[in-house]
Amino acid sequence: MKIIQDIYEYIFQSKGKKTRALITLLASQSKKIKPLRRIELASIIELLHTATLVHDDVVDQSKLRRGEKSVNQVWNNSYSVLMGDFIYSKAFMLMMKLDRPAILKELASATNDIARGEIIQLNLFENSLHLGLDDLLKVSYLKTGRLFEAATKTGAMLANSSDADIKNFGLLGKTLGIAFQIQDDILDYESLHTNTGKPALQDFQEGKITFPLFYALKHLPKNDKTFLLEHLGSKKLTKTLKNRVFSLVRSEMALQSTQTLLDAYISKTKKRLDSLNHHSCYNEMLNLIMFSSQRKS
Amino acid sequence: MKIIQDIYEYIFQSKGKKTRALITLLASQSKKIKPLRRIELASIIELLHTATLVHDDVVDQSKLRRGEKSVNQVWNNSYSVLMGDFIYSKAFMLMMKLDRPAILKELASATNDIARGEIIQLNLFENSLHLGLDDLLKVSYLKTGRLFEAATKTGAMLANSSDADIKNFGLLGKTLGIAFQIQDDILDYESLHTNTGKPALQDFQEGKITFPLFYALKHLPKNDKTFLLEHLGSKKLTKTLKNRVFSLVRSEMALQSTQTLLDAYISKTKKRLDSLNHHSCYNEMLNLIMFSSQRKS
Numbered sequence: 001m002k003i004i005q006d007i008y009e010y011i012f013q014s015k016g017k018k019t020r021a022l023i024t025l026l027a028s029q030s031k032k033i034k035p036l037r038r039i040e041l042a043s044i045i046e047l048l049h050t051a052t053l054v055h056d057d058v059v060d061q062s063k064l065r066r067g068e069k070s071v072n073q074v075w076n077n078s079y080s081v082l083m084g085d086f087i088y089s090k091a092f093m094l095m096m097k098l099d100r101p102a103i104l105k106e107l108a109s110a111t112n113d114i115a116r117g118e119i120i121q122l123n124l125f126e127n128s129l130h131l132g133l134d135d136l137l138k139v140s141y142l143k144t145g146r147l148f149e150a151a152t153k154t155g156a157m158l159a160n161s162s163d164a165d166i167k168n169f170g171l172l173g174k175t176l177g178i179a180f181q182i183q184d185d186i187l188d189y190e191s192l193h194t195n196t197g198k199p200a201l202q203d204f205q206e207g208k209i210t211f212p213l214f215y216a217l218k219h220l221p222k223n224d225k226t227f228l229l230e231h232l233g234s235k236k237l238t239k240t241l242k243n244r245v246f247s248l249v250r251s252e253m254a255l256q257s258t259q260t261l262l263d264a265y266i267s268k269t270k271k272r273l274d275s276l277n278h279h280s281c282y283n284e285m286l287n288l289i290m291f292s293s294q295r296k297s
Numbered sequence: 298m299k300i301i302q303d304i305y306e307y308i309f310q311s312k313g314k315k316t317r318a319l320i321t322l323l324a325s326q327s328k329k330i331k332p333l334r335r336i337e338l339a340s341i342i343e344l345l346h347t348a349t350l351v352h353d354d355v356v357d358q359s360k361l362r363r364g365e366k367s368v369n370q371v372w373n374n375s376y377s378v379l380m381g382d383f384i385y386s387k388a389f390m391l392m393m394k395l396d397r398p399a400i401l402k403e404l405a406s407a408t409n410d411i412a413r414g415e416i417i418q419l420n421l422f423e424n425s426l427h428l429g430l431d432d433l434l435k436v437s438y439l440k441t442g443r444l445f446e447a448a449t450k451t452g453a454m455l456a457n458s459s460d461a462d463i464k465n466f467g468l469l470g471k472t473l474g475i476a477f478q479i480q481d482d483i484l485d486y487e488s489l490h491t492n493t494g495k496p497a498l499q500d501f502q503e504g505k506i507t508f509p510l511f512y513a514l515k516h517l518p519k520n521d522k523t524f525l526l527e528h529l530g531s532k533k534l535t536k537t538l539k540n541r542v543f544s545l546v547r548s549e550m551a552l553q554s555t556q557t558l559l560d561a562y563i564s565k566t567k568k569r570l571d572s573l574n575h576h577s578c579y580n581e582m583l584n585l586i587m588f589s590s591q592r593k594s
Contacts, residue, residue, distance in 0.1 A: 003420040004413060055382060058355075059375040078356040081378055082416045085352060085385070089409035092389060096402045104401075105393045112386035116301060119379045123300040 007071060007083050011050060014066040017295075019180065020151045021046040022288065026281035027155030027169045040098060041158050045151045047091040048107065052114055052147075055084040059118065060206050064199060103154045110150035117142025125207050125233075136214055140181040141174065148177025165276060172272040172285075179265035180292055185210035186258055187297070189249045201242060204249075207233025211261060216254035224248050266293045304368060304380050308347060311363040314592075316477065317448045318343040319585060323578035324452030324466045337395060338455050342448045344388040345404065349411055349444075352381040356415065357503050361496060400451045407447035414439025422504050422530075433511055437478040438471065445474025462573060469569040469582075476562035477589055482507035483555055486546045487593070498539055501546075504530025508558060513551035521545050563590045 021042035028038040056062070057070040058080045064070060072080040088111070095104045121139045124131060152173030156166040188203040189212050203210050209217070209232070217225050228248060231241060248254075269289050276282060318339035325335040353359070354367040355377045361367060369377040385408070392401045418436045421428060449470030453463040485500040486509050500507050506514070506529070514522050525545060528538060545551075566586050573579060 004416055007416075052382075055378050058378050077374065078419055079416065081352050081355050081381075082412050082419070084378075085349075085381075085412035086409060086416065088382070088385065089405055089412060092405040093402070093409055096398065096405055099398070101393065101396070101398070105390070108386055108389040108393055112383060112390055115379050115382035115386060119301055119304075119376065119383065122375055122379070 004083075004086065007075060007079060008087075010074065011054065011071060011083070011087075014068045016046075016050075016066055018046060019288070019292070020049050020147055023148065023173060023176070023285070024151045024155040026285050026288070027152040027161075027173075028159045029279070029281045030159035030161070033159050037098070037158060038155070040094065041103070041154060044091050044094050044098070044107065045147070045154070047087055047094070048111060049147060051084045051087040051091065052118075054080050054087065056118070058084075059122070060202075062202070098158075100158065103157050106150050106154050106157070110146050113142050113146040117146065121208070125209060131209055131214065133214065136209070136211060137178065140178045140211075144181040144184075145174045145177030148180065149174040152176075165279065168272055168275050172269055172276070175265050175268040175272060176289060176292065179262055179269060182211050182258065182262045182265060183292065183295060185212055186262070187295075188212070189246060190296070201237070201245060204232060204245060205235055205237065212249050212254055212258045215257040216249045216251060219253035219257070220248060220251060262293060301380075301383065304372060304376060305384075307371065308351065308368060308380070308384075311365045313343075313347075313363055314594075315343060316585070316589070317346050317444055320445065320470060320473070320582070321448045321452040323582050323585070324449040324458075324470075325456045326576070326578045327456035327458070330456050334395070334455060335452070337391065338400070338451060341388050341391050341395070341404070342444070342451070344384050344391070345408060346444060348381045348384040348388065349415075351377050351384065353415070355381075356419070357499075359499070395455075397455065400454050403447050403451050403454070407443050410439050410443040414441075414443065418505070422506060428506055428511065430511065433506070433508060434475065437475045437508075441478040441481075442471045442474030445477065446471040449473075462576065465569055465572050469566055469573070472562050472565040472569060473586060473589065476559055476566060479508050479555065479559045479562060480589060480592060482509055483559070484592075484594070485509070486543060498534070498542060501529060501542060502532055502534065509546050509551055509555045512554035513546045513548060516550035516554070517545060517548060559590060 024042040024045050025038055028041060053065060054071055057065055057072050058077050061072075062070050063073050070080075071083060092104075092108075095107060098104070117139050121143060124135055124139065149170050150173070153166055153170035156169040161169070185203065188201060188210060190200070204213065213228070213232075217228060220228070228245065231237060231245060234241075237245065266289060270286070273282065273285055273289065276285075279285075321339040321342050322335055325338060350362060351368055354362055354369050355374050358369075359367050360370050367377075368380060389401075389405075392404060395401070414436050418440060421432055421436065446467050447470070450463060450467035453466040458466070482500065485498060485507060487497070501510065510525070510529075514525060517525070525542065528534060528542060531538075534542065563586060567583070570579065570582055570586065573582075576582075
């Protein structure tokens with residue numbers, strides 16, 4: 001059907017960073033496995049990720065994705081829900097072709113965890129008063145870290161790596177994914193003007209308590225905290241209000257705490273990579289980790 | 298998480314007919330296979346079906362499901378999208394436990410076809426002028442017949458039936474599912490007052506051209522046809538307008554053509570069952586087929 005093809009092409013024309021596909025390709029490096037098989041697995045990971053994005057845009061009512069209009073904007077929510085399902089099931093069909101049950105099991109479980117993480121996130125924000133750092137880390141792991149973990153872990157599994165390597169690659173993916181999410185949260189407050197692919201303060205306007213906001217709420221005096229909570233989730237912020245939110249969340253204490261957390265997860269990731277220093281992907285993975293901690297979009 | 302459990306319990310407390318689970322249990326009857334395994338497969342089929350329903354209610358903006366408020370009414374669209382994903386992936390996780398790759402392959406492909414059918418349906422209604430019976434049958438197959446087909450086929454596969462039986466069970470499920478959909482379409486125009494579990498004229502108000510409406514448009518004089526097309530998809534129909542839509546679609550010619558089509562599919566299904574008359578489920582399946590053609594909800 002032309003309509004499916006049209007939406008499919010629209011979704012995949014936009015240039016994502018394809019970080020998840022990339023780490024799968026790196027973790028699956030091996031002379032024993034055909035490159036085509038590694039590309040198949042990387043495509044499956046990217047399909048799963050894309051399906052979650054298409055559904056997320058319905059959940060968040062986002063109008064932009066990777067700097068382009070989201071599917072729900074060009075078509076509507078109905079098409080987004082069904083195209084997400086179409087892409088998910090396509091990914092599972094391709095997994096069947098891979099014929100590696102343990103990989104399929106890991107990816108089914110990751111897909112379930114992602115949905116679980118998103119539901120917990122929705123629910124947290126509706127009860128945001130007693131939110132702890134542990135809650136935020138758990139959500140970041142489930143909604144982002146989990147697929148990074150599955151991407152590296154299944155890559156290593158595909159290459160028939162040792163159990164120790166599979167475990168280390170999984171843990172590397174997990175902490176890298178959480179770092180990736182912290183960095184994503186920082187970018188929401190990066191600049192009111194710079195183009196990061198999504199509008200500035202999008203998370204804030206969706207009512208999401210992310211890491212920078214969490215630390216701001218923790219460190220700021222009571223009246224500033226009240227101001228932020230009052231406007232959190234407001235879809236219509238004036239320029240003046242946006243500027244105030246922006247400068248409050250970018251207060252030195254909040255920024256520093258978030259950066260410290262990001263550094264800790266980058267550091268955990270690098271430490272994990274140290275135990276994989278015999279692996280052929282070592283240098284490229286190190287570059288990718290360094291890039292992730294400094295990316296601007 | 299309590300929220301996931303709450304929604305999960307809410308969804309599964311409502312009493313569906315569980316027709317798909319039932320035909321899986323029938324097709325998998327065998328002394329060689331443990332009842333628990335058959336129940337596991339039937340549960341997976343029912344989970345897949347339920348995930349599609351939760352998403353359909355977002356797509357159709359339905360307020361009722363099985364006579365109860367839909368998930369999107371009690372919570373909201375975001376929870377429905379994510380709970381649908383949660384249930385889909387849960388089904389795939391359970392499939393992994395079954396450890397039968399051919400069954401998993403069939404179910405992944407069926408899930409993909411269902412999404413495809415729903416997208417085609419959405420798109421058809423936006424271009425409804427040149428809709429043919431073939432289009433309607435194709436959509437009915439994909440969105441309903443396909444899972445019935447997978448339910449019977451994988452049931453027979455689980456029981457290690459002969460290739461001929463697996464094929465016949467699949468085709469039986471396919472035609473039964475299409476008959477089921479035709480019957481569903483008829484129920485939308487059954488009565489303005491009887492409780493069929495969903496509001497009367499729901500399909501019509503969603504802008505869906507179903508079998509009864511298709512035949513009405515084919516047989517009615519031009520001014521009646523124009524009237525129907527003018528009000529198709531209108532969310533706000535007065536009682537007078539509803540009565541007129543109702544009586545037009547229930548015109549003798551339209552009703553008779555739809556009934557003839559339903560009879561043809563029931564007849565095909567029974568014929569298919571004849572080639573399975575050696576199977577222990579024969580009588581029960583025959584009862585189910587007869588019930589399906591006469592159900593009122």
